Amino acid sequence: MTKKDDTLDPYKGPAGGWGALQSTTKHLLQSNNAVRNINTLLKTNQPQGFDCPGCAWGEKHDPSRIRFCENGAKAVNWEATSRKVDSEFFEKHSVSWLKEQSDYFLEYQGRLTEPMRYNPKTDHYEPISWQEASQQIAAKLKSLDSPNEAAFYTSGRASNEAAFLYQLFVRAYGTNNFPDCSNMCHEASGYALTGSIGIGKGTTTIEDFEHADAVFVFGQNPGTNHPRMLDTLREVVERGAQVLTFNTLRERGLERFQHPQNPVEMLTNGSKPLNTAYFTPKIGGDMAAVRGIVKLLLEKEDQGESILDWDFINEHTSGIKEYLCQVRSTSWDVILTQSGLSMDELQHAANVYCQSDKVICTWAMGITQHKHSVATIHEIVNFLSLRGNIGKTGSGACPVRGHSNVQGDRTMGINERPSDAFLDAMQRHFNFTPPRNHGLAVVPTIQAMLDGKIKAFVALGGNFAVATPDSELTSKALSNCDLNVQISTKLNRSHLVTSPNSYILPCLGRTDIDMQNGVPQKVTVEDSFSMVHSSGGVVTPLSEQQKSEPYIIALLADAVLGSHPIDWMKKVGNYDDIRNDIAQTIPGFSDFNERLSAPGGFYLGNSARERQWNTPSNSILIHSHALPDHILHDKTRSQITDKTLILQTLRSHDQYNTTIYGLNDRYRGVKGERRVIFMNPADIERLGFRGEQRVDITSLWDDDIARTAKGFKLVPYDIPVGNIAAYYPETNPLVPLESVGDHSQTPTSKSIAVELSESELDESYIAHKN
Numbered sequence: 001m002t003k004k005d006d007t008l009d010p011y012k013g014p015a016g017g018w019g020a021l022q023s024t025t026k027h028l029l030q031s032n033n034a035v036r037n038i039n040t041l042l043k044t045n046q047p048q049g050f051d052c053p054g055c056a057w058g059e060k061h062d063p064s065r066i067r068f069c070e071n072g073a074k075a076v077n078w079e080a081t082s083r084k085v086d087s088e089f090f091e092k093h094s095v096s097w098l099k100e101q102s103d104y105f106l107e108y109q110g111r112l113t114e115p116m117r118y119n120p121k122t123d124h125y126e127p128i129s130w131q132e133a134s135q136q137i138a139a140k141l142k143s144l145d146s147p148n149e150a151a152f153y154t155s156g157r158a159s160n161e162a163a164f165l166y167q168l169f170v171r172a173y174g175t176n177n178f179p180d181c182s183n184m185c186h187e188a189s190g191y192a193l194t195g196s197i198g199i200g201k202g203t204t205t206i207e208d209f210e211h212a213d214a215v216f217v218f219g220q221n222p223g224t225n226h227p228r229m230l231d232t233l234r235e236v237v238e239r240g241a242q243v244l245t246f247n248t249l250r251e252r253g254l255e256r257f258q259h260p261q262n263p264v265e266m267l268t269n270g271s272k273p274l275n276t277a278y279f280t281p282k283i284g285g286d287m288a289a290v291r292g293i294v295k296l297l298l299e300k301e302d303q304g305e306s307i308l309d310w311d312f313i314n315e316h317t318s319g320i321k322e323y324l325c326q327v328r329s330t331s332w333d334v335i336l337t338q339s340g341l342s343m344d345e346l347q348h349a350a351n352v353y354c355q356s357d358k359v360i361c362t363w364a365m366g367i368t369q370h371k372h373s374v375a376t377i378h379e380i381v382n383f384l385s386l387r388g389n390i391g392k393t394g395s396g397a398c399p400v401r402g403h404s405n406v407q408g409d410r411t412m413g414i415n416e417r418p419s420d421a422f423l424d425a426m427q428r429h430f431n432f433t434p435p436r437n438h439g440l441a442v443v444p445t446i447q448a449m450l451d452g453k454i455k456a457f458v459a460l461g462g463n464f465a466v467a468t469p470d471s472e473l474t475s476k477a478l479s480n481c482d483l484n485v486q487i488s489t490k491l492n493r494s495h496l497v498t499s500p501n502s503y504i505l506p507c508l509g510r511t512d513i514d515m516q517n518g519v520p521q522k523v524t525v526e527d528s529f530s531m532v533h534s535s536g537g538v539v540t541p542l543s544e545q546q547k548s549e550p551y552i553i554a555l556l557a558d559a560v561l562g563s564h565p566i567d568w569m570k571k572v573g574n575y576d577d578i579r580n581d582i583a584q585t586i587p588g589f590s591d592f593n594e595r596l597s598a599p600g601g602f603y604l605g606n607s608a609r610e611r612q613w614n615t616p617s618n619s620i621l622i623h624s625h626a627l628p629d630h631i632l633h634d635k636t637r638s639q640i641t642d643k644t645l646i647l648q649t650l651r652s653h654d655q656y657n658t659t660i661y662g663l664n665d666r667y668r669g670v671k672g673e674r675r676v677i678f679m680n681p682a683d684i685e686r687l688g689f690r691g692e693q694r695v696d697i698t699s700l701w702d703d704d705i706a707r708t709a710k711g712f713k714l715v716p717y718d719i720p721v722g723n724i725a726a727y728y729p730e731t732n733p734l735v736p737l738e739s740v741g742d743h744s745q746t747p748t749s750k751s752i753a754v755e756l757s758e759s760e761l762d763e764s765y766i767a768h769k770n
Helices: 003-007 017-030 034-041 070-079 087-092 095-099 103-108 130-143 160-173 187-197 206-210 228-238 263-268 286-302 310-316 320-329 332-339 343-355 373-385 406-411 420-430 442-450 471-479 549-561 575-585 681-686 763-769
Strands: 116-119 124-127 150-154 214-218 242-246 256-258 277-279 359-363 396-399 456-460 483-488 501-506 523-526 531-535 645-650 676-679 694-699 708-716 723-727 752-758
Touching: 087 124, 130 456, 130 483, 130 501, 130 549, 150 160, 150 442, 160 406, 160 420, 160 456, 160 523, 160 549, 160 575, 187 373, 187 396, 206 228, 214 228, 214 343, 228 242, 242 343, 277 343, 286 320, 286 332, 286 343, 286 373, 310 373, 332 343, 359 373, 373 396, 406 523, 420 575, 442 471, 456 549, 676 681, 681 708
Parallel strands: 150 456, 214 242, 214 359, 242 277, 359 396, 456 483, 483 501, 645 723, 676 708
Antiparallel strands: 116 124, 116 501, 523 531, 645 752, 676 723, 694 708, 694 752
16 A cells, blocks of 8 residues: 555544544553553542643533543643653754654653753753752843843643742743733633623633533534533533534534443444534634624514514623624625625524524634634624623633633733733732733744844743744744743753753643642642632652742742742742632632632632623623625735635644644544645645645745745645645744734734645655654
């Protein structure tokens, strides 16, 4: 069989089921700790265990059930490996050699176990003591002309305790420069929801799905990105409610599901549907789709049907008149063309909405990474508001976050634009004056690095060089800094983008036992439903040199600030003390330590769920946006030709964020490849290509920078004509740094104008890149 035949392997099974069990088993064996990790997995998301380091989907409290999914198992096995990256590893491998290896190779090497400093003369990382590292880093930070010349990045992996301590350290140091992974994913959700309902979080709980009459799922692929959601959607459909999916690609993880804990389904190889209707809008067409549904609702209302909840509208909203005028003036030609959906499809969705008393709308990055993302989310809120579907059981807005504590980090103050109320609480409790000027998010931070205005960069987790857009510019920006500090569990490409002073500080992961003063500690996280619960590691760390994130933050803060405004090292001796400070300063956390004993944790509450609207008008602000003239940025549109395609980046099934667990994408039928493009067969033929041909991708932007990703195989796929999809981070170099969403500054990674050309790269190059 040829290599060509081996690459594509159409998947005929359901999501979950035997395929998920086989994949989990494979990753268990690859961890070199199969027996131990089986025991570890059984403690995932359990009361006396740890929170899954994967997604932020919530859990109903049921200790009797296994509570991890396939991709959660991959994350646990990936972290709980026995392989080590220590001083011997770095002595053997130069940074230049490591740069030539794939991202999969780098993280597969194992856990970082010693603090290291890069030596530019030898091109190797070399061991350094924790004390020396903290003192040298502190000296660099204190030598800056202004604290605003430093930026402090945060990954959603960080716990509430680590995030709170981190923001306190950085604000006591004197800056609000907090670029955060939220800036690249759900920033549009936070901005839009705050501007509509007065709070930047979703209004639903996991229990609401038990009561919803319909769930509208926009721009997300839970089968890969948050698989535990599949069980929830399955239950919605099983009890006779409706699940309407709007997703550009046909995804197996949104079509049918075999529950691995259902003996009958497993033995009979049966499965259950996950939706009652599946629509494939064009990339960026979701706003037009919602606008079309609303326009149909108005037509029914005009014909005398009682469709809209005028009692709710009149009592709880403002701006409705202007919005309805905007809807009426939007032409059907624009709606149908931009959405890519038919009138029949929109009519079906409108009928379901009319017949459903309680409706939930969920969405993820298929909605948030466009130029008009904020306007789209405003449209979804308007849609929910028309029938009173915010603030009642079984209804609401549900942005599905990615990382398991990305929402908690923002709650703890990881925010470049903190509120005055938050800063007032910090000042009052800790008796210092925090900076009030707004800081820098991710994209402005990269630009400030390029301009020489940011000279020091500290990353609490993540893989900044790879997660960010315009990869070559980002790498140049990081190299332009004088100080680069990476607090990490595993080796990744950001460690190889070196500055004159580059440090790797190895930290504990979610699965590791965290001992402080001889006592095991627990941390806490917040899921997408604003539930806060504790997490305690169960695996003995590979090295005594691996330190917890709170400990590392305290060590750096002590070296930079001394005992101002707290005794940092004493504070991390018992994490209860950190939680007591959180309880005194963050709303919703009173009696924090005591409430953690409740089964499943505790609910923070949500003002909009209680129909308390913290907006200037004390009501839901109904925003009136015209549909965009074009979903692409103006600096792209001037380059468009009849060969232009719109690319969205996405994950493979063997991937979580930038971490590559393997080279397969089971549900999409891809084996051993990552450099692939999913493309409509009609486009392949129209542009003169053939299936499985190698092509290069060039993005279109009105500047002098050539942005090209080479050697991608064309995969015929069920995707709208004119749209294509490919994996990140391989395609991140194609996203121009300036191409960001209106208001949110989120990279537009789901709508990139590109053109394809025949590639001359051979298969050996592709194999190396994989």
